[in-house]
Amino acid sequence: MVNIGLTVNQKLFEISVDENLRLIDLLRDKLGFHGTKEGCGEGECGACTVIMDGETVNSCLVMAFQANGSNITTIEGMEKDGKLHPIQQAYIDAGAVQCGFCIPGMVLSTKALLDKNSHPNRDEIREGISGNLCRCTGYNKMLDATEMAIKYMEEEKE
C-alpha cells in the first residue's frame, strides 16, 4: 500500500492505495466518480479520459500512485452550482450524444482542447477529439457542439 494525496474536482483526497491500482479504479471504486467509463482498458478507445494537470490521460493506463499530487478533473467536475458546463449543454443542444458511453471522455477532451485553444477550426477540433472513439455519431455533431460551446462561453464572459 502507498499513501497518496490528489485533488479531484477541486476536492482534496488522501487515501492509501495498492501499488497496482489503476487511476480509473481509484476514481470509480474508491472515490465514487462513476462518470468515468472504462471501454477497452488498453488505452485505445478514450472512454476513460480524464484531465490530469491540464492534459488528457487515459485513466486506465495511469497508476493511482502516479496521480499523487496531481489535479484531476472528471466529468462530475464539469458542472458548476448545479448548472451544466457550456460544453455539456452544447453537446445536448447539438444532438451530439447517442448511446452516450464515449461522452464523458469526449467532453473532457473537448474541454482540454478549448482550454488550450479557445477558437479551434474544424480540423483542429477533429484532431483534439481523435483520441476518443465513438461508434454512434460519426463525430460531426460533436464538432457542431464544440463550435456551439465556444459561442456559449463567449456569451458567458459578456
Place this chain on the structure above:
Amino acid sequence: MKKIGKGIGVSFYGTGYGNGFPDVSRAIIRLLPEGKIGIYCGVTEVGQGAKTSMRQIAAEVLGLGVEDIELVHENTSLMPDSGTAAATRQTYNTGNAIKIACENMRTELFKKTKEALSLNSTAGLVLENGEIILGFFPQKRISFKELAEIYKGEKILEASGEFTAQTTQMDEETGQGAPYWPYTFNACAVEVEVDTNTGIVNLLRATFAQDAGRAVNPQLLEGQMDGGFAMGLGYALFEDLNIENGKMKNNKFSKYLIPTAMDMIDIKNIIVEDPESTAPYGAKGIGEPVMIPIAPAILNAIYDAIGVRIKELPVTPEKLMKAIRESA
C-alpha cells in the same frame, strides 16, 4: 500519383422483421398526477433517440408538450413487450403502437370530460395545451390536471394500443414475394482521392440523401446519418476482423481500426420526406439503412479514379496496391 474519382451508391431496405413473422409492438398510456402523460412501453433506447421521438409522437396526438410526457421503458415488470430495438423497426412499429394507444387515451379522456362537464356527447371536443375544450363553446373546458385529480389511485385512467406490422411470407420454392413493409430508400455520392503510390484513399466530399417518410426529429436523424456514414466508411476502408482458423486476430482497436474524428469529413445530409401512409405521421425507421449505400459509393469512386474494381472489403492500402499492380 493522386487521382480523383466520384461514385454513387443507392439502396432500399425493408424495415421490421418481415417475411410474415409476427412483428408486434404494444404500449400503455396513463394519466399521471399533475396531468402528465405516462407511456409504458418496452421500447429500448440504444442511442437512436427512441426516448425523444416516442414522446414526440405521443405529444402530437395528445396536444401536449414533450416535457409533459414521461416514457417509462426498459423494465419488463412495468410494461408490455414492444419487440426488439432491431430491424430498424421502433419508429414505425412502436411509434404506431404508441400513436394508437394515445388515440385510445384521447377517446377515454373525451368520455370522462363528457361526464365531468355534463355534456351529452363527446362531439366537438378538442385537445389543446393540456386541456380538453369544447371547440365551439370554449367556456366548457377541463384540464388534464383536473381530470388527474378525479381519476387517481385505483381509478387511474389508462388506455392501451397494439400494432402488428403487415408482412407476407416469401414463396419458399421461388424466393419471390413481398416480404417487407415499409421500405426505406437512400442515395449517397462521394468524391475520393486515391494515392496510387501508397494505396491510401481519402474522402474529399460527400452528399447523403435519406428517405425517412417523415422526420420526427431532424436533428437526431442527421446524427444517425452521420453515424451510418462513419460505419460505412470504416466498413469500406479500415475494418477487418482478420479471422484465421476461426480466431479473430484483430481483436483490439489498435488492429481493428474504426474511423476517428480525423477520418470523417463534413457531409451534406439531405432528409427526404415522403410520408408512408401506414406509419405514425408518416415516419419510418432509418437506423440500419443509413450504412448501406456508403461502401458502394466509395468503391465506385475508387473505380472512377483509377479504373480498378475492388471486390473485397476493406480496401486497405496493401489490397489496393495489389489490385493496381494486378490490373496493370
